Amino acid sequence: MKFEAVTIKDIAKALGISTSTVSRALRDSHEISQETKQLVLECAERLNYRPNPIALSLKEKRSRSIGVVVCEISNTFFSQIINGIESISYDRGYNVIISQSLESYEREVMNLQYLSSRSVDGLLISVSTETNDMSHLKALHEKGLPIVFLDRITDEINTHSVIIDNFKGAYEATEHLVLSGYKNIAAIANSEFLSITNERLAGYREALLAHGITPDDTYIKHCFYGGMDFNEVEEAVNKLFTHKNRPDAIFTTSDKLTTGCLKTLHRRGVRVPDDIGLVGFSNSDIAELLNPALTVVRQPAREMGQQATELLLQLIESKRPVKQFEKRVLSPELHIRASTLPKW
Amino acid sequence: MKFEAVTIKDIAKALGISTSTVSRALRDSHEISQETKQLVLECAERLNYRPNPIALSLKEKRSRSIGVVVCEISNTFFSQIINGIESISYDRGYNVIISQSLESYEREVMNLQYLSSRSVDGLLISVSTETNDMSHLKALHEKGLPIVFLDRITDEINTHSVIIDNFKGAYEATEHLVLSGYKNIAAIANSEFLSITNERLAGYREALLAHGITPDDTYIKHCFYGGMDFNEVEEAVNKLFTHKNRPDAIFTTSDKLTTGCLKTLHRRGVRVPDDIGLVGFSNSDIAELLNPALTVVRQPAREMGQQATELLLQLIESKRPVKQFEKRVLSPELHIRASTLPKW
DNA sequence: TTGTAAGCGTTATCAT
DNA sequence: ATGATAACGCTTACAA
Numbered sequence: 001m002k003f004e005a006v007t008i009k010d011i012a013k014a015l016g017i018s019t020s021t022v023s024r025a026l027r028d029s030h031e032i033s034q035e036t037k038q039l040v041l042e043c044a045e046r047l048n049y050r051p052n053p054i055a056l057s058l059k060e061k062r063s064r065s066i067g068v069v070v071c072e073i074s075n076t077f078f079s080q081i082i083n084g085i086e087s088i089s090y091d092r093g094y095n096v097i098i099s100q101s102l103e104s105y106e107r108e109v110m111n112l113q114y115l116s117s118r119s120v121d122g123l124l125i126s127v128s129t130e131t132n133d134m135s136h137l138k139a140l141h142e143k144g145l146p147i148v149f150l151d152r153i154t155d156e157i158n159t160h161s162v163i164i165d166n167f168k169g170a171y172e173a174t175e176h177l178v179l180s181g182y183k184n185i186a187a188i189a190n191s192e193f194l195s196i197t198n199e200r201l202a203g204y205r206e207a208l209l210a211h212g213i214t215p216d217d218t219y220i221k222h223c224f225y226g227g228m229d230f231n232e233v234e235e236a237v238n239k240l241f242t243h244k245n246r247p248d249a250i251f252t253t254s255d256k257l258t259t260g261c262l263k264t265l266h267r268r269g270v271r272v273p274d275d276i277g278l279v280g281f282s283n284s285d286i287a288e289l290l291n292p293a294l295t296v297v298r299q300p301a302r303e304m305g306q307q308a309t310e311l312l313l314q315l316i317e318s319k320r321p322v323k324q325f326e327k328r329v330l331s332p333e334l335h336i337r338a339s340t341l342p343k344w
Numbered sequence: 345m346k347f348e349a350v351t352i353k354d355i356a357k358a359l360g361i362s363t364s365t366v367s368r369a370l371r372d373s374h375e376i377s378q379e380t381k382q383l384v385l386e387c388a389e390r391l392n393y394r395p396n397p398i399a400l401s402l403k404e405k406r407s408r409s410i411g412v413v414v415c416e417i418s419n420t421f422f423s424q425i426i427n428g429i430e431s432i433s434y435d436r437g438y439n440v441i442i443s444q445s446l447e448s449y450e451r452e453v454m455n456l457q458y459l460s461s462r463s464v465d466g467l468l469i470s471v472s473t474e475t476n477d478m479s480h481l482k483a484l485h486e487k488g489l490p491i492v493f494l495d496r497i498t499d500e501i502n503t504h505s506v507i508i509d510n511f512k513g514a515y516e517a518t519e520h521l522v523l524s525g526y527k528n529i530a531a532i533a534n535s536e537f538l539s540i541t542n543e544r545l546a547g548y549r550e551a552l553l554a555h556g557i558t559p560d561d562t563y564i565k566h567c568f569y570g571g572m573d574f575n576e577v578e579e580a581v582n583k584l585f586t587h588k589n590r591p592d593a594i595f596t597t598s599d600k601l602t603t604g605c606l607k608t609l610h611r612r613g614v615r616v617p618d619d620i621g622l623v624g625f626s627n628s629d630i631a632e633l634l635n636p637a638l639t640v641v642r643q644p645a646r647e648m649g650q651q652a653t654e655l656l657l658q659l660i661e662s663k664r665p666v667k668q669f670e671k672r673v674l675s676p677e678l679h680i681r682a683s684t685l686p687k688w
Numbered sequence: 689t690t691g692t693a694a695g696c697g698t699t700a701t702c703a704t
Numbered sequence: 705a706t707g708a709t710a711a712c713g714c715t716t717a718c719a720a
Binding site for chain 3: 361362363364365368375376377380399401402403404405
């Protein structure tokens with residue numbers, strides 16, 4: 001690890017045998033006598049021998065590391081995903097190299113270039129909001145790099161993906177608002193270029209329709225950067241508040257948007273749910289904390305990370321090319337607000 | 345990166361020169377003619393050559409990766425730290441291998457063993473709550489592994505560290521409660537084995553004393569696992585509420601404890617600040633969101649990660665052994681509650 | 689200025 | 705059952 005690590009050579013020298021014998025003994029090859037094995041194992045133990053993974057990688061042409069690209073590590077949703085990714089890959093002896101796109105296409109391309117230069121064995125990616133050209137990913141995929149998409153997917157590339165049932169989550173959230181008596185339900189959504197956005201808005205529209213409300217597209221505000229920039233959210237809220245027919249409830253399609261919206265409302269002195277209804281996707285602490293105050297759609301982020309990693313490792317380690325790809329759809333959970341309001 | 349990557353050999357073959365010439369040309373060695381350089385560079389470009397970092401690592405005996413051990417990736421505070429770590433190491437061409445101890449000594453030891461088997465060039469660690477024996481870290485450090493401590497430090501190992509001014513943060517938080525008129529101020533703190541805990545409690549005590557209040561140790565409740573297990577916090581709160589002299593305010597020493605405490609209070613129907621005062625360390629969304637509702641101590645987590653990484657890389661890349669070590673102390677910020685209460 | 693060869697730690701192939 | 709050798713991709717004395 002530093003300062004002259006013990007190598008297979010040292011063991012060989014110490015025992016007066018060849019390195020190949022040592023190597024075989026360590027790998028428990030059948031063509032090595034029990035005594036020698038014993039000897040080698042003992043010596044390895046004594047010298048505290050640790051195989052050098054880098055030498056191994058060079059030989060095997062695999063790095064036992066996987067690359068991860070998310071928009072932002074410290075976004076609660078993604079940090080939970082990473083938690084899941086890490087838990088599985090740790091168990092399977094893989095490294096995780098994480099990089100953040102910060103919702104920038106340019107940075108995403110750079111990240112990918114970096115990861116591939118780091119010769120990762122596979123890639124887990126949730127594309128950036130700016131990404132509508134998938135050629136950088138396609139190129140890697142065609143070169144043979146196993147890829148699994150997470151949450152934000154594309155159908156331009158045929159591979160495994162793990163998503164949540166966005167339609168359902170949005171449907172239930174919206175329906176909850178309808179059933180709570182709200183009539184004019186607006187939506188603050190992510191970029192329309194993201195797969196998740198459209199699915200969620202579809203669920204939103206469908207829920208309205210199912211309850212006899214005609215969706216009104218002027219009620220839908222997009223935040224291109226998903227609220228990375230708080231002003232985006234503030235502006236969206238402002239627009240809704242100056243709408244000729246001011247909405248009485250808002251559905252927000254992501255963690256950041258929900259938090260941002262709450263913050264804006266609070267700044268304006270608008271109370272939830274007294275003055276306006278609010279239901280949104282959220283995995284952050286506020287969801288847990290405001291749970292009795294706020295109904296939220298919670299995504300099984302950690303599980304998503306875990307499942308995506310399992311699929312990726314399966315892809316990486318499978319001998320023959322996989323033909324059939326899975327699209328795993330996990331279910332979000334609607335955490336419904338209790339009747340009483342919090343009183344902080 | 346996969347499927348027969350272009351190597352230096354391919355360039356050599358294509359140009360009919362030796363690999364060493366190619367290598368030198370690529371490294372812009374002064375002992376190579378301009379023409380040859382030109383030729384090589386052009387060819388490399390054309391063939392889309394990418395140096396193999398693994399081969400390089402093997403040669404240079406350095407992996408250009410750094411290990412990180414934190415208790416939990418999805419803890420807001422740590423995910424922000426990781427964000428900072430990643431931003432710097434990305435710029436400097438280093439990988440980050442993250443692992444989580446989940447506050448378990450055993451896991452921490454395993455993580456370390458894993459990281460060192462991965463031959464990381466350096467280590468960034470925030471020790472687990474269970475860790476009071478530092479011998480595993482000492483061993484690595486003595487072997488020559490550069491280490492920088494983050495937030496949770498130990499003085500048993502002489503190296504750089506980055507912390508925040510825990511005393512100050514706690515002092516200000518407590519003082520804020522005093523100035524708000526609270527008299528019986530309790531504290532819910534992390535394990536007493538952590539450096540941060542004692543510094544924060546010292547600040548708490550000192551603030552009380554400065555305002556003529558005698559600290560009462562029965563007002564201090566420890567959550568050994570820092571609230572990883574929610575029950576811990578609940579129990580702490582319960583104990584305080586059954587205290588013969590029920591406190592009228594609580595100071596919490598960490599993100600998780602603050603959130604957990606709020607949650608418990610809310611479950612009990614106890615309102616903040618109407619029924620009880622509360623100020624705590626918190627970097628999570630709630631801090632931002634409840635800002636007008638709740639005074640919190642916010643730590644510059646991202647900066648901590650960045651600075652620690654800079655120090656570590658400096659350690660890693662310095663030619664001669666560093667003698668003088670820095671202990672960087674960043675300042676936390678007290679975000680004071682506005683006069684109006686939130687009305688969710 | 690360029691080429692040859694050894695070496696980083698490991699394993700696989702081929703002998704013995 | 706074991707050993708010698710080459711190879712993975714790259715750098716760097718040492719030669720030429």
